[in-house]
Amino acid sequence: MNIVLVYNSRSGSALPLGELTRKMSAHNITIDHAIDITENFKQAIAPHIQSGAYIAAIGGDGTLSSVAQEVYGTKATMIPLPGGTLNHFTKDLNIPQDLDEAIATLHSKDPRKVDVATINETVFINNSSIGLYPSTVHEREQIESKYGKWPSAVYASIKAFIRFKHYVVTIDGIEYRTPFVFVGNNNYDITNAAQRSSLDEGVLCVHMITSDSRLSLLKIIAYAIVGSIRDSEDLTSLTTRSVTIHAKKTHLRVSRDGEVAREPSPLRYKSQPASLRILG
Template sequence: MPAKGVVFLNRGAGVKLAPAEVEALREAARDASLDVIDLSRELDVAGICRDHLRRDTKLFIAAGGDGTVHHVMQAVVHTDASLGVIPIGTYNHFARDLNIPLDWRAALQVALTGEHRQIDTARINERFFVNNVAMGLYPELVAKREERGRDYPRWKARLYASYVTLRKYPHVTVMVESEHHHEVIRTHVFMVSNNSYDLSRIGIEAPRTNLEEGRLSVYWLPHTPRLRLMKFVARYLAGRVREVPGFRSFRTQRMRVQSTHAHVKVGVDGEVFTMTTPLAITIVPQSLVVKVPRVA
C-alpha cells in the first residue's frame, strides 16, 4: 500500500525528544501510512519531495523547527500537495502563527485531519521562505551558535554566540529599491518578513495574524552604538519596538537589495546562507497549502 505522505524528522531540532518519544512518533506515523525519513545535512530534501510528487504524494510533514519547515517546503510551493508541521524546534514561529499545537501527537493529528489553508510565501533569489530573511547581526549570531554543534547545550551556545557577535558587531550597508522606496541603509539589524508581524506583542512571540495579505514587511534600525542597541532589544522584548528612535519599516510586494559585496550572509527562516547579490525579494501570494487546526 503506497504511503499517504512523508514525515521528515529532524532529531537534532531544538526540542530533544526522548528516544521513547521518537520511537512513538515513528510508530504513530507508520500507523498512519506515512514514510519517515531522518534528516541529515547531506540529504537532498527537495529532490526527495519532487520524487514523491511524481508519485502523486500529497502530504509532506516537517517534524522539526522553522529550518526544517524551510527545507521541506521548497518543493511543495506551487503544487497541490500540503505541508504539515510537527513543531519540535526551538521557537517554532511558523507553527505558532498557524495555531498548530506544540504537542507532537496533536500536531500529527492536525497534519492528517486538519483543514487546508492556502497562504503566501516569499522568495529571495531562487529560495522560498515562510518567515523572514535577515542581514547584519542575526546571520552572525546563528553561525556562531551552530559552531558549537547540536550536542552542545543550547543555552550555552546562545550565550557564546551573543558574546562573540556583540564583540564583532557586524553591520551591512545596502541599497534598497522597491516600488516607492529607494535608500542606502547602514544597519546592524535588517529584516524582511513574509507578511507583517504584530510588533505590539512581546519579543520573539510577536505573531503574524495574517499570512494572506500579499505584502513583504521591511524593518531596520539605523547604525547605532552597542548600548543603544541593548535598549532596542529591551524595548523589542517588551513589545515596544516602534517607540525606538530611528526604527523604520515599510511594506511592499517586491524589492531589490544591492551591496558592494558580491556575496553576503543572509539568515533565511533561521538558517544561514551565502547569497549572490543583488538580492531579489518578492512576495509569492497564495503559493503554499498548509494543514491547520479545524475551526470549531
C-alpha cells in the same frame, strides 16, 4: 488518510520512527513512505511531489522550511507538525503544539493556501536577516562543539556587539546605513513577541535599525523589553511585496529560518502569495 512522512532522525528532540508511526495509526493515518530529511531528501521526495501527495513534515522550522522549498508551487499538500524547539511556523498557523492533538485535528481540517517568501529564489517560511543575528549565529557555530550552545551564544552575541559591523544597503532606491535588517514572510507584530496573525496577506515586512550607535541599539533592546519598540526613532519599518537589497560586498552572510549561509548581492526578496498548499 495516507501520507508521506518527512522527519529528521538527527534532531535531538526527534521521536523514533516507530513511535511516529504508532501516533499516526492511532488517528487512522497511514504512512505510505517515510523519508529521513538527512538522507537524499530531494531525490526521495520528488516522485511524491509529482503525484500530489499529502506530505507531513515533523521537526523544527529548519526542517519545515526545507520541505516547503520542495512543495511550494506544486499540487502536493504539506502537513506541518510541531517537532522542534521554537516551532514559529506551526504556532503562527494556530496548529496545536502538542503533537498528538495536532495529528488528531487533521481529519477535521480542509486544505488551504498560505504564503512563503523567497530570497534569491530560495524559500523561507518565517524570516530572513542580515547583520547582527547571522553574524552571531556564525560566531556561535565556530565554538559550539567545544563550549556548548548557550555559553557560545552569549560569547558570540557580545563579540558581535563589540564588532558592530555596519552595512550600506539600498532599498527601493533609498540608501541606509544599518547593522541589522529583518525581512519577514507577512507582518510580524514586533510589540507582541514577534508573532504573525496571518500568513496569507501576500506581503513582506521589513524592519531596520537605522543608527550606527551602540547606545541606540541598547535603547531599541530596552524598548523591545518593555513592549514599546515602535516608539524607537532608530527603527524603520515598511511593508512591501518585494524588496531588493544592494550592498557594497559581493556576498553577505544571511539568516534564513534560523540557518545561515552566504548569498550573492543583491539580495532579492519576494512574497510568493498563496503558493504553499497546507493541511493544518
